[in-house]
Amino acid sequence: xxxxxxxxxxxxxxxxxxxxxxxxxxxxxxxxVETGVNRRRRRRLTxxxxxxxxxxxxxxxxGAITHRPSPSASVxxxxxxxxxxxxxxxxxxxxxxxxxxxxxxVVWIVQSAPWGPSTGFALRPNNSERxxxxxKPALSGINTATGASEPIPAVDLGALDDSVxxxxxxxxxxxxxxxxxxxxxxxxxxxxxxxxxxxxxxTAGDTKLPLPSSRTLTxxxxxxxxxxxxxxxxxxxxxxxxxxxxxxxxxGQEFSYTVRIDNVFPRGYSLASCPVFxxxxxxxxxxxxxxxxxxxxxIGAHDSVEFTLPGRIPPDIEPGRHKxxxxxxxxxGEAAIADMGTDGxxxxxTR
Amino acid sequence: xxxxxxxxxxxxxxxxxxxxxxxxxxLCGDSHLAQDLVQDALERTGMAWRRIEGRGDPxxxxxxxxxxxxxxxxxxxxxxxxxxxxxxxxxxDVEPSDGSLLRLLGCLPRQxxxxxxxxxxxxxSEAQIAEALGCSAGTVKSTASRAIARLRxxxxxxxxxxxxxxxx
Numbered sequence: 119x120x121x122x123x124x125x126x127x128x129x130x131x132x133x134x135x136x137x138x139x140x141x142x143x144x145x146x147x148x149x150x151v152e153t154g155v156n157r158r159r160r161r162r163l164t165x166x167x168x169x170x171x172x173x174x175x176x177x178x179x180x181g182a183i184t185h186r187p188s189p190s191a192s193v194x195x196x197x198x199x200x201x202x203x204x205x206x207x208x209x210x211x212x213x214x215x216x217x218x219x220x221x222x223x224v225v226w227i228v229q230s231a232p233w234g235p236s237t238g239f240a241l242r243p244n245n246s247e248r249x250x251x252x253x254k255p256a257l258s259g260i261n262t263a264t265g266a267s268e269p270i271p272a273v274d275l276g277a278l279d280d281s282v283x284x285x286x287x288x289x290x291x292x293x294x295x296x297x298x299x300x301x302x303x304x305x306x307x308x309x310x311x312x313x314x315x316x317x318x319x320x321t322a323g324d325t326k327l328p329l330p331s332s333r334t335l336t337x338x339x340x341x342x343x344x345x346x347x348x349x350x351x352x353x354x355x356x357x358x359x360x361x362x363x364x365x366x367x368x369x370g371q372e373f374s375y376t377v378r379i380d381n382v383f384p385r386g387y388s389l390a391s392c393p394v395f396x397x398x399x400x401x402x403x404x405x406x407x408x409x410x411x412x413x414x415x416x417i418g419a420h421d422s423v424e425f426t427l428p429g430r431i432p433p434d435i436e437p438g439r440h441k442x443x444x445x446x447x448x449x450x451g452e453a454a455i456a457d458m459g460t461d462g463x464x465x466x467x468t469r
Numbered sequence: 470x471x472x473x474x475x476x477x478x479x480x481x482x483x484x485x486x487x488x489x490x491x492x493x494x495x496l497c498g499d500s501h502l503a504q505d506l507v508q509d510a511l512e513r514t515g516m517a518w519r520r521i522e523g524r525g526d527p528x529x530x531x532x533x534x535x536x537x538x539x540x541x542x543x544x545x546x547x548x549x550x551x552x553x554x555x556x557x558x559x560x561x562d563v564e565p566s567d568g569s570l571l572r573l574l575g576c577l578p579r580q581x582x583x584x585x586x587x588x589x590x591x592x593x594s595e596a597q598i599a600e601a602l603g604c605s606a607g608t609v610k611s612t613a614s615r616a617i618a619r620l621r622x623x624x625x626x627x628x629x630x631x632x633x634x635x636x637x
Contacts, residue, residue, distance in 0.1 A: 130620075152515070
């Protein structure tokens, strides 16, 4: 439908209402939503139980939670708290199969984030729409002893570690990486000699996907290749957090910084219970998770709260320009990250 | 125990989800993101259905959730970007599936696009949009005005670059 600059308002109204919806209706919307709600309820239960255990532990051990601190008292918990459960994007329904072509290549990625670095193999399919990459590719490589290309025996090393949230199979949007984990088996059966491989190649269907040449398998008896998966992004609270810290800090220095949390939306935001937080320098944490001893459990519409918190620069950090990162996780598992737009607050660290 | 949608919520989902998908699509211009936004909003609504239903206007609640999650979303992607060998994640291109309209809307900043869709698709008043977005009616008015001016400029520019039609 064409739009004329002179009648743009009428044309816009007509155009927005006309034509079939570009998004087809779901075949069984109620079942789809029920599945999602049940998943959320399970996660919430996990978070609530974990929070209850923590509160009970702190209340009996320290007695800090039952007595809200006065403004002059410390605003952080007396001791470290357990890492929180963070809500993440729900698994997506399978989409059309991803297209892989010979130009596809697997890269080694390093993800830097306040909750820790994440590394691994990733592939970006050449689809212009959401697609699903499933199944387990086969792994082969050049045997460094013989120089011959050979399949690397598949072994089952059990479930992947749970330090990272993964969703199988990998349903990805254009540009989003599908990940895969490769674990070499170092425990060779009796009588079997280990082998080393270079120029590793994954084979998915008819497509060969070379791995970066810097990645090798050394002294293994087979390898466990996972299925394709995604690391889903976190669910973010509708809050803006801003961190202010001295621009120049020394290695090992203890300092104070301020975090301001703004509720930019027109409805109050309930904190339910005080959030836990962690300060970091880029992806490296400067200490354990701690709980804010907040005196209020609600941020009014368009209101803000501010906390002045103690921090410490790790003594072994490389001097130079760094970013301070701050992340809080609320009782429902949603996250708030300070200065998202700039990936943290710039500081210079000196000796 | 497995949660089952209350009858009225199930009916609401069945009857209104298609319209909500269209609204979400007009907001974001991406069919997959639209489905994510609607799914997320309906799940949140299902979790608190009794409270939301008690207040009346559940559809308004769902639409506000969709709008807020959409406006909040791009910040999330920026945080999750990768460093190292891989380039940044693309935020997703606008699908030019509806003639020039969505391409035009795609040139607007998110807040302006949201105001345009709420005003011309939902037929909401400036006061209603202001309430939903948490800003003043004056801000809505000026945002809409800037958006329309931008669309006029883009249309003028497109018309200028379009080859003359035969017989025109």
